[in-house]
Structure formats: C-alpha cells, structure tokens
Amino acid sequence: MTRPAFLLPDRPWNGLRILDLFAGAAGAGMGFWLAGFEVTAVDIHRQPRNPFPFIQADALEVLADRDFVEGFDAVHSSPICQSFAAVTDWRGSRQDYPDLLTPTLALLNSYGLPWIVENVVEAARFGPLRADHVLCGTQFGRNVRRHRAFQTGNWDFFDLVEPCRCHRNRDLVPFGHKNERAFADAMGCTWMTNLEARQAIPPAYTHWLGTALAGHLNAQEVTA
Ligand SMILES: C[S@@+](CC[C@H](N)C(=O)[O-])C[C@H]1O[C@@H](n2cnc3c(N)ncnc32)[C@H](O)[C@@H]1O
Incomplete structure (x- = not known):
C-alpha cells in the first residue's frame, strides 16, 4: 500500500529505529518520528493514514518474533484500552474486549531492549500497568484533557515537564x-x-518521551 509520506515533517534522523505496536493512525508514531526515530508501524487493521512503513498483523505475534524485534533499538506499544477504560463500563461492553495489555507486558519483559507502553490511566488503577509517567495535553501547550499513563521498561529517566493545567481550565x-x-x-x-x-494520543507525549529515550540510547552507546 502506498503510504502518505508527504505528511511527514522534516527532521534529522537520530540513527535509531523504533517498533510501534498497536500503531493506529500514528499519534504515538508521529511523536517518535519528531524525536528523530525511524518508525515501523504494526496494526491489525489497515491504517491508510499511518505514514510509516506498515505491517498489518497481530501485534502479539510480531512481538513474539524475537529475531524481528531485536532488529530495533526500542519498542513502543499502545494495546487497546477498552478492557480497562471507565467509558467501556458506561457503555456496558467490557466483556467484548480482550485484555491485550497483560500479554504485551509479559512479552516485553522477556526482552532486554528499552520499551514504553501507553494506556489509559485506569489500566494502572485496575490493571497491570505501572504509571511511571502520567501525561496531559496541557503539559505540552495543547488545550486538551487527555490523560495517558506510560510505563517504561529496561530504562527510565527523570525529567521536568510543565504541570498538568486541565483542572478548571476554560481554554480546553x-x-x-x-x-x-x-x-x-x-x-x-x-x-x-x-x-x-x-x-x-497527542504526538507531543512521545516526542517528549522519545527525546529522552534517544538520549538514554545514545548515552549507552558512548559508554559501551
Ligand atoms: C489505542 S489504539 C492505538 C492508537 C495509536 N497508538 C495512536 O496514538 O494513534 C489501538 C490500536 O490497536 C489496534 N489493534 C487491536 N487489536 C490489535 C492486535 N491484536 N494487534 C495489532 N493491533 C491491534 C487497533 O486497530 C487500534 O488501531
């Protein structure tokens, strides 16, 4: 399938490659691109507006292919959130969605390369996610309340980001x-x-996380 490469803003490549699982139309992928990564996207559904080299496949099957995964410098994953999201309860359809987060974390934990998993905040309250970073659009100059939790594996970092300003924010x-x-x-x-x-998710989240991840990977290379 021809990908809409014209969408991609120009930026220097940082020499690193990231595998973006459950990629959708590339909200997360675009942030990693902006941070300098080459992005390879995987989704079970056709994603004609995802601008990156694309593999239509089950993300868990791809993640189980060790030779393939170890060809990347890092992995990002956004397993479907419906089995944890509060909104699914209101719609009364939780049982319609499998929990793909638990097997994703199990597989990622079997690797030594750095990874990031993103999900709704409820996945940390009621599910297996550890919320190492909870991000909101207002921390990145975006007038949206969009809280998402991120767990990092095989790397971590401490960095300062603006506080969340979505509470009683009239500009949202x-x-x-x-x-x-x-x-x-x-x-x-x-x-x-x-x-x-x-x-x-807003690309700004993974732009920020991806910049830190690239710093971590480059620092490892220097000390290796
Ligand atoms: C939360 S959305 C991803 C959003 C994306 N990360 C973004 O920021 O734009 C989850 C995606 O997982 C895909 N999906 C669902 N089951 C899947 C599976 N077994 N393997 C791969 N992708 C799957 C859906 O098609 C959907 O695009």
Whole structure:
C-alpha cells in the first residue's frame, strides 16, 4: 500500500529505529518520528493514514518474533484500552474486549531492549500497568484533557515537564461527538479522521518521551 509520506515533517534522523505496536493512525508514531526515530508501524487493521512503513498483523505475534524485534533499538506499544477504560463500563461492553495489555507486558519483559507502553490511566488503577509517567495535553501547550499513563521498561529517566493545567481550565477544547474535529486538531492529530483520533494520543507525549529515550540510547552507546 502506498503510504502518505508527504505528511511527514522534516527532521534529522537520530540513527535509531523504533517498533510501534498497536500503531493506529500514528499519534504515538508521529511523536517518535519528531524525536528523530525511524518508525515501523504494526496494526491489525489497515491504517491508510499511518505514514510509516506498515505491517498489518497481530501485534502479539510480531512481538513474539524475537529475531524481528531485536532488529530495533526500542519498542513502543499502545494495546487497546477498552478492557480497562471507565467509558467501556458506561457503555456496558467490557466483556467484548480482550485484555491485550497483560500479554504485551509479559512479552516485553522477556526482552532486554528499552520499551514504553501507553494506556489509559485506569489500566494502572485496575490493571497491570505501572504509571511511571502520567501525561496531559496541557503539559505540552495543547488545550486538551487527555490523560495517558506510560510505563517504561529496561530504562527510565527523570525529567521536568510543565504541570498538568486541565483542572478548571476554560481554554480546553471540550471532548465530545459534536466537537471531534476540533479535539483531534487540538491534540495535534490533524492528518487523522475523527474516528482514528478517538484512539490516538497527542504526538507531543512521545516526542517528549522519545527525546529522552534517544538520549538514554545514545548515552549507552558512548559508554559501551
Ligand atoms: C489505542 S489504539 C492505538 C492508537 C495509536 N497508538 C495512536 O496514538 O494513534 C489501538 C490500536 O490497536 C489496534 N489493534 C487491536 N487489536 C490489535 C492486535 N491484536 N494487534 C495489532 N493491533 C491491534 C487497533 O486497530 C487500534 O488501531
């Protein structure tokens, strides 16, 4: 399938390659690209607006292929969140979704390379995720309340980021069906459809995490 490469903003390659599992339309992938990574995307569904080299496959099967995975410098994964998200309870459909987070973490823990897993905050409250970083759009100059939890494996870092300012913030773009386009654009996901953006994260999160990850990987190379 031809990928829409014209979407990609120019940036220098940092020499590193990241595997982006459960990639969707590349909210997370775009952040890693902006941080300098070469990105390879995996999703079980066709993702015609994901601009990166793309593999349509089950992410868990890909993750079980050690020779393939070890060809990358790092792995990022966004397993579907519906089995933990509070909104699924309101819709009464939790049983319709498998927990793919638990097997993803188990497989990632069998590797020595650095990884990041992203999910809804409830996955840390009620599920197996450890919330090493909880990020909100307002910490990155984005007028959206979009809290997501990130666990890092085989690396960690301490860095300062703006505090979350979504509480009683009148400038926030409201989240809702009537407002989906404005919300997607405010997240920075301008190339996605509204439907794709519903599942996406603002690229700013992984731009920030990816910059720290590249610093970690480069520091390892210098000391090796
Ligand atoms: C939370 S969304 C990913 C959002 C994306 N990281 C972003 O920031 O734009 C989860 C994605 O997982 C995909 N998915 C669901 N089951 C999958 C599986 N078994 N293997 C690979 N992808 C899967 C869905 O098609 C969906 O695009």
